[in-house]
Amino acid sequence: MLTTLQKDATERMIARVHAIGPTLRDNAARADKERRVPADSIAALETTGVFGINTLAVNGGAEGGARMLLDVTSTIGQYCPNSAWISVISSVSSLLPLRFPESARARIFAGRQPVKMASVIVAMGSKVVREGDGYRVNGEWPFGSNILNAEWAIGATALDEGDGSAPRPGFVLLHKDQYTIKDTWYTIGMRGTGSNNFVAENQWVPADQVVDADTVLGPALEAREDAHFLQRLTPVSMFPTVIISGPLGGAKAALDMVGEISAKRPITYSRYHPQSTSGAFVQGIGAAKAKIDTAEMCLQRAADMIDTAAAGSTPMTVAERASVRNCCAHATRNLADAMNDLAWLHGTALFAEANPLGRLWRDVNTGVRHAIAASPLCYEIGGAGFLGIEQPTPLV
Known part of the structure; x- marks a missing residue:
């Protein structure tokens, strides 16, 4: 249940969504045809604050939670379901770095503002191997909704410490410069989500950008x-x-x-x-x-x-x-x-x-x-x- 402050913030955000609604609705057919949400719709969405719903206030976010995100993005969906989908993926994905070390979070939110993100919580043959003070990353992640707009992406992976022990489930944080996008998203519906695969080849990341799966998905925090x-x-x-x-x-x-x-x-x-x-x-x-x-x-x-x-x-x-x-x-x-x-x-x-x-x-x-x-x-x-x-x- 939303608190009074959260309810007021949600209502203000919903009002901003209605204000940009005609832009989203007018671009909905383009999103379907071009298989991505158009740039002017993305710009309009940024004015609503939706990408920061689950971002810390110190980084320009609303710290809103599940109900605020549901109510705001279902309103976006009335104008363009694809715009709502990528907004949800970005906002929920931005929660996951909060389960990584603080040094990694500082890198992601260095601009002290919300960032657009993508995440895939199932692996597709991806692997990270310990190398010095970090890990060498190779992998491909399917169905990366919002990957076309993302500044950072998170992917499930097999985590190999290189010590002879069996790899264990983990997650890796990647900057957009560290992966390429494979054009795979050809569907009859939700075409505008641009949920293409993203691929990392022989990329090195610092150790704080890799954590085990329980840290990200488990209940410890x-x-x-x-x-x-x-x-x-x-x-x-x-x-x-x-x-x-x-x-x-x-x-x-x-x-x-x-x-x-x-x-x-x-x-x-x-x-x-x-x-x-x-x-x-x-x-x-x-x-x-x-x-x-x-x-x-x-x-x-x-x-x-x-x-x-x-x-x-x-x-x-x-x-x-x-x-x-x-x-x-x-x-x-x-x-x-x-x-x-x-x-x-x-x-x-x-x-x-x-x-x-x-x-x-x-x-x-x-x-x-x-x-x-x-x-x-x-x-x-x-x-x-x-x-x-x-x-x-x-x-x-």
Whole structure:
């Protein structure tokens, strides 16, 4: 639950989003066509403060947490789901350096202002090997959302100390000068996120830019009373909760469009002209709205759980983390169902290439299937948490 100060700050940020909304909406088709959010949309987003929501105040951030990020980026998603997606990725990624040594954080935030970031928390054959006072990095990371705009990127890796011991899971921080971008992101939805692979070849980084996986994803900092609120936000719970904000905003926009057009558009091969004279259509709109509302309430509940835990020094239990994932599962399922309901209600015109509703349908249906939030696995995580049995994944 947002404090009064956080609520006021969120409302001010949302007002700034609405002010730039026309720019984001006008550029949404370009983002889809060019497979990246246009530069003028990025510049507009920077004026809202969204990239600093989860950055320390000393570095120009809002120290906002999960709920502020969810509410602000779901508003961005009403104008452009792709802009919301990269905003979320950047803001959550900026949390991760707070779990690295302070010397590395000082390097990243040397300008005392928020930085745009990307992160991939699964490895794809990447490896870092101890070399002197640092590590030699070689690797490739898939689906690097926001990598086209990022100043820094974080990738999961196999950490080899070079002492004969088995490599262990870790994370490496890379400046944009240390990786190249491989053009791999060819999709039918969420095209504007530019989620290309990034590749590091024979790069050397200082030791403070490499940490073990437990430091980044584990609960140790969440139990420290001297840790900052942002350091206690649970990354594996944050990512699935807020990543769906773009699809949530897109679904809201689609609902508004279908409702507005229904006063003019007939139901083909029927006596209903306009669509809104059909009781079945009106009932369908009500059902779609309820599903979108349900998704929003689930995500808000999850975000509030994350923030509440971070405000104290008692880490979220496995059962609580599982409950968050169950909320995400129900949100993604309901958003997908709502968009399909709206497609049935509006009619096949939705699938015309030039129809913005078709783009929203593709974006939402793609976004809700992100592996960390998609309903099949997240429902299973939620069910296992409720039953108190072994989880199907260590990333809960």
